[in-house]
Amino acid sequence: xxxxxxxxxxxxxxxxxFSLGYYSYMSIKRKFDKEYGRKGLFFKRVIHGxxxxxxxxxxxxxITVRLGSTRFSRSIEALALMFxxxxxxxxxxxxxxxxxxxxxxx
Numbered sequence: 001x002x003x004x005x006x007x008x009x010x011x012x013x014x015x016x017x018f019s020l021g022y023y024s025y026m027s028i029k030r031k032f033d034k035e036y037g038r039k040g041l042f043f044k045r046v047i048h049g050x051x052x053x054x055x056x057x058x059x060x061x062x063i064t065v066r067l068g069s070t071r072f073s074r075s076i077e078a079l080a081l082m083f084x085x086x087x088x089x090x091x092x093x094x095x096x097x098x099x100x101x102x103x104x105x106x
Contacts, residue, residue, distance in 0.1 A: 017086035025090035028052070043102065049095040056084045 032045050060080045067073030 013082075017082055021086035021090045024087050025094065028091065029094065043098075045098050046095050046102075049091045049098075052091050053084075053088045056080075056088050060084060 028048075029045075032048065060077065063073060063077050063080050067076065
């Protein structure tokens with residue numbers, strides 16, 4: 001049976017991860033808007049979003065290869081996967097929306 005403290009801890013981790021992902025996505029989007037203006041924004045946002053997701057995937061793979069399969073590496077890998085999910089998913093949604101806007105525009 002799942003204890004109440006365990007359930008609370010999982011809820012707090014998910015809430016903190018969602019907040020981290022949302023605010024990192026908003027800061028990245030604000031930076032892109034300021035950097036590139038409106039002209040050519042969507043294509044550059046797609047490219048940078050793919051680069052960010054690839055970077056998160058490479059971090060995950062580096063942890064797996066470098067640390068092997070120890071207990072410590074599994075906890076670090078879980079942390080990297082949480083970053084991948086909480087930061088990579090909003091960026092992926094932004095890529096999808098940007099591509100949709102590009103196709104609707106042309």
